[in-house]
Amino acid sequence: MFVLALMFYTQRLMLISGKSRIQGTGLYTDSAISVRVKIGDYVGERISIREARRRAKRRRTIAIIELDDNYAIDGAVRGGPLRFVNHSCDPNVFVRIAYGRAEFYARRVILAGDELTCDYGDSQHEGKLPCRCGAEKCRKFI
Numbered sequence: 001m002f003v004l005a006l007m008f009y010t011q012r013l014m015l016i017s018g019k020s021r022i023q024g025t026g027l028y029t030d031s032a033i034s035v036r037v038k039i040g041d042y043v044g045e046r047i048s049i050r051e052a053r054r055r056a057k058r059r060r061t062i063a064i065i066e067l068d069d070n071y072a073i074d075g076a077v078r079g080g081p082l083r084f085v086n087h088s089c090d091p092n093v094f095v096r097i098a099y100g101r102a103e104f105y106a107r108r109v110i111l112a113g114d115e116l117t118c119d120y121g122d123s124q125h126e127g128k129l130p131c132r133c134g135a136e137k138c139r140k141f142i
């Protein structure tokens with residue numbers, strides 16, 4: 001396990017990556033986060049959608065967010081801690097895509113020690129990957 005410290009506007013937020021109950025490595029917070037508080041921007045290499053689709057095909061863990069019809073961010077290259085946020089069908093984080101950025105916000109109050117999750121929506125897995133999020137209203141596939 002390694003630790004990544006991030007500094008934000010009003011609160012000091014420590015995000016810790018570690019083994020996830022859902023899938024592979026997950027991201028946890030060491031302190032509570034209030035609803036609608038910004039957690040951070042998704043960072044990584046900016047690539048074309050065409051390149052994103054090409055990379056998605058040959059990877060098991062994808063870590064790519066599509067921004068619009070032209071661009072995507074690949075968190076696997078020069079990425080930040082948010083690339084470890086796993087999918088949940090009942091997530092505690094939502095992603096707002098605006099002005100060429102993907103911003104992560106708390107969807108509800110998140111408690112210290114909680115794993116951060118977001119809804120991948122229409123993912124590059126095309127609904128073929130079994131979901132292990134454990135949520136009551138799990139859609140079963142991503």
Ligand SMILES: [Zn+2]
Binds near residue numbers: 137139
């Ligand atoms: Zn699920």
